[in-house]
Amino acid sequence: MTADEQAADQAARGESERVDVTLTVNGETRSLAIDPRTSLLDLLREHLALTGAKKGCDHGQCGACTVHLDGRRIVSCLMPAVQTDGRAVKTIEALASPNGELHPMQRAFIDHDALQCGYCTPGQIMAAVACVDEGHAGSTEEIREYMSGNICRCGAYVGVVSAIQDAAAKMRRT
Numbered sequence: 395m396t397a398d399e400q401a402a403d404q405a406a407r408g409e410s411e412r413v414d415v416t417l418t419v420n421g422e423t424r425s426l427a428i429d430p431r432t433s434l435l436d437l438l439r440e441h442l443a444l445t446g447a448k449k450g451c452d453h454g455q456c457g458a459c460t461v462h463l464d465g466r467r468i469v470s471c472l473m474p475a476v477q478t479d480g481r482a483v484k485t486i487e488a489l490a491s492p493n494g495e496l497h498p499m500q501r502a503f504i505d506h507d508a509l510q511c512g513y514c515t516p517g518q519i520m521a522a523v524a525c526v527d528e529g530h531a532g533s534t535e536e537i538r539e540y541m542s543g544n545i546c547r548c549g550a551y552v553g554v555v556s557a558i559q560d561a562a563a564k565m566r567r568t
Contacts, residue, residue, distance in 0.1 A: 412427040431474075432474070432475045436475070457545060462483065465484075498561040
């Protein structure tokens with residue numbers, strides 16, 4: 395079967411050709427052959443078994459899938475995985491220290507009861523770390539503004555803001 399016939403056969407079965415992607419995920423270089431339509435969220439969850447980022451809305455509206463790409467927060471459900479080739483992704487799984495000590499933001503979320511069901515919590519924490527790192531944790535209003543892309547259906551927003559304020563002071567000291 396020629397390459398053209400093979401491509402036509404794949405297309406007839408609803409399959410597409412694979413593309414090679416190499417990215418660094420949580421400090422480890424990973425190379426995969428993926429369907430070019432794969433989102434970063436699906437790559438993380440389905441190909442790498444990193445299930446911390448959640449599929450909430452799959453439309454970039456809830457923030458449950460927030461991860462860091464090259465040090466900046468993104469909603470991974472909207473990012474085509476092929477666009478992460480050669481880039482660095484950090485997920486909630488790598489936020490704690492290698493010895494298991496929680497990141498100050500993780501500890502603050504627990505201490506301030508900033509979660510209820512926990513579904514949105516990984517995305518909230520990743521966005522909260524970015525909020526502090528970006529310098530947007532100066533006031534309650536600023537925190538609310540820069541966290542507005544992360545929805546908590548349980549309504550734990552008061553705890554989230556308190557946790558960010560607490561963790562921001564600790565993160566600045568380290």
